[in-house]
Amino acid sequence: MKVVAGTVAGASKTLPAQFGLINLLKAGAAQLIVLHHLAFYGPMADHARVIFPALFDWLADSARIAVQVFLVIGGFLAAKSLAPSGQAGCATPLRAIWRRYAKLAPPFVAATLVAVLASLWAAEWMTHDSISAPATLSQLGAHVLLLHGVLGYASVSAGAWYVAIDFQLYALLVVLLWLVGRVSGNRQQQWLMPLVVAAGITLSLLHFNLDADWDNWALYFFGSYGLGLMAWWASDPRRKPGMAVMLMMMALLPAVLGLLLEFRSRIALAAVTACVLFLWGRGKIASDSRAWVAINGMGKISYSVFLIHFPVCLLVNAAFTRFAPAEPEWQGVGLLAAWSGSLLAGALFHRWVEAPLSRLMQFVAEQLAVRDVHMPRPLPR
Template structure:
């Protein structure tokens, strides 16, 4: 059962901690009951790093050319590891959504309200990004003279509903598959949390909710452990192979909140690290490392103070917009580089800097004009 507003904060998150400094900002998870607006600065900072990391693999083509030097070869490996920013996002999503819903009783109407708020928060920037990508396709057609591979009406419709992979239409922008997985998680988690809360009320036991999800977490490790093979792209880009990452984040919050026994969290996170040792994979490592860092920060009362410098917070604030706009910019500047200059390590680094700067600048505009108003609308609906 959700803790009531009068429930004292656990020792790991005491409000009298000097590290809990007010940080202005927008978004879910910003408010504590009866407290001024605060941000989990560590979460926002990690979001910013993850967003920049995800840019790298889509810009890796800058470093792939005949006669590439050692620096370019090394940058390709770094760029490929940047894909793990996706798992960082997933773990943070589970952590923040568990925090956001910590005092909400999810009736069917409550689930609908939650999904509507998520849609108001995420959809308009996503729709704008879809339009921008179609604009990039038009620009590429003008530059190259080659016909554009325009999306069909059904492909656009399924994109608007986050169903493109489940319906088999594929991605207009390959980066958008993670948004489909995120939305599948929001819906599944809210429904299951509502059912677990109802069971908790029926049994009169508060530990049912975290216990239910802890029991669900263990069999989901069959995917990262290799016991269940992921054979098709449709399965890879669905929720199931990634669900353990979201739940690891949620369980980490419940452990810090005191609803999941500390020993149980240690057992689960050690099991996750054990899966990584059994079948080393950077995805599992990113998930386990992110949750471990969040837990350590919470126990040391630093969730609201680590990564608090303004540059980190700024990147975190626009991280969703960075994720939305970066791919067509990567493709555009890779195309320009091929046409205007001979490739070299130095040129590749220069163009990577341009890509990152353009992504941040474009994300700033998208956040200011579209995303920030949507955040406020979603917040008003919550009230």
């Protein structure tokens, strides 16, 4: 990674250049998701809606498609990690899937427990349908396994479905890489995997994504995820421009056909996001200004904000319902408090929960790998 020198907050530092555009997209999408849930759930929005009714209606309805940005970025970064040149093959698929689970699940489980406690606390101060029923052990177990949607359990927290889908999509990609690699004999064919992904995008957008009964499964969302995969492979600077454009068209053509078949704003946003990443997603920006330090920081904590914002918003809703007047202005202040509180809680959750758990899981994985290396092998017969 390129390193640049910069001065931040009066102190000279050497800061790494980062994928600034990706962090900007993640930070912006995370804010829209928080605002969507604030406008959609809880009594504060019901009271404050009269201040800016059109804005509240847009946030409650259309802002939810910002999750498509995360899906496309997820595919983009998964391609970078698992198959940077687009070649099939994965030597240790189970280990790769476990690493993804170990990254996603521990902070998700911690945030789920916080949401359970927040629901119990909020129920003491208000009665509202945004409060989940007391969680059962089987429901929590399904959340731990990231199978709550598949098994038909209600989510304890808004947005919990996305974590499970992200894991499914990553696991599906690993399986495809491994399977295509085995079938092709792991020959270095840079077109085979993109062809398979393009076929998956087509099936997803022209069939599975048109049927809401599939929305607990990766195939429903693979169109958006696959657009991100193709954007990474097509933006490889080693490719000739004509080949790069052809790869991107392999992804965009089924998206266009899908939109013609049935226009879906979420798919249109996914296609636009993929095009933006294709053109500028690999660019790294020096973190030598306060603005980019803030943007990169917001991008870094976006997963924590995504995980922890709902219980924070729930508690603030309950507090303003119980202790504040029902006037729109007071409830509007509550919305601002919930929004800013979500960002603060996300930063604290990242520092004290997500990051330590990530280091712990990495340490455990390294110890298991070392033990595996030093285990005696059976003698050949």
